[in-house]
Amino acid sequence: MAFHPDKCNVLTITRKKKPIDHAYLLHNQVLQHVTSAKYLGVTLNSEMDFGQHINTITNKASSTIGFLRRNLNIGSIKVKTEAYQTYVRPTVEYASTVWDPHDKNDIRRLEMVQRRSARFVTNRYRNRSSVGEMLKTLNWKSLEERRREARLVMMYKMTNLVAIDNQRLVPPRRLSRNMHPKSFQTISACSDYRKWSFFPGTVRDWNSLPPDIATAGSLESFKTQLAKPSV
Known part of the structure; x- marks a missing residue:
């Protein structure tokens, strides 16, 4: 089988200002360095910044919403909601536990997808129509809140269902009055990049859960209680 070096590239991930330039060889062919690449459906770049991925999804x-608006010209909110939840929302939620953003502009761009979808589902396109009221009527949580819940579900699985020896998750030396029994030590971070990555960010959210949710006896119970609106 012939080897095609143009099909193999190197993506070096580092946040150093002056990364080490190293040539990689495969079958005596120098591989090309790239600044971004798609891996398992997620666009990665050399600085592990997911802005490019968010722009892509x-x-x-938005293209899918336009397609549905042109081709699903019906009045049924139920059918159009199912279309949104089947064809649009999965596009902006796939693997979100990996790339969940903290940048306000990225968060806004994602929420705009759902806001445009709400107009499509309710067939209300006038500028004076309140999208906030549409979302409330449709009972749609923000995508930001849904990503938070997805991260917490992942944390529950990692700490209750999978035998992972993770040194990042360390019980606190002493439980304070506002901690639940399954709390972890907060993870320090010197940069926003680190502070808002999965473990530091999710540990903060996990520790803030009510005790009855954090100590749920099953995954289904955890999901059910987590999904309930806060009082």
Whole structure:
């Protein structure tokens, strides 16, 4: 089988200002360095910044909304909601535990997908129509809140269902009055990049859960209680 070096690239991930430039060889062919690449459906770049990925999925989701608006010209809110939840929302939520953003602009771009979808589902396109009221009527949580819940579900699985020896998750030396029994030590971070990555960010959210949710006896019970609106 012939080897095609143009099909193999190297993506070096580092946040150093002056990364080490190293040549990689495969079958005596020098591999090309790239600044971004798609891996398992997620666009990665050399600085592990997911802005490019978010740009890709929001553009794709917006195109899908346009397609549905042109081709699903019916009045049924139920059918159009199912279309949104089947064809649009999965596009902007796939693997979100990996790339969940903290940048306000990225968060806004993702929420705009759902806001445009709400107009499509309710067939209300006038500028004076309140999208906030539409979302409330449709009972749609923000995508930001849904990503938070997805991270917490992942944390529950990692700490209750999978035998992972993770040194990042360490019980606190002493439980304070506002901690639940399954709390972890907060993870320090010197940069926003680190502070808002999965473990530091999710541990903070996990520790803030009510005790009855954090200590739920099953995954289904955890999901059910987590999904309930806060009082």
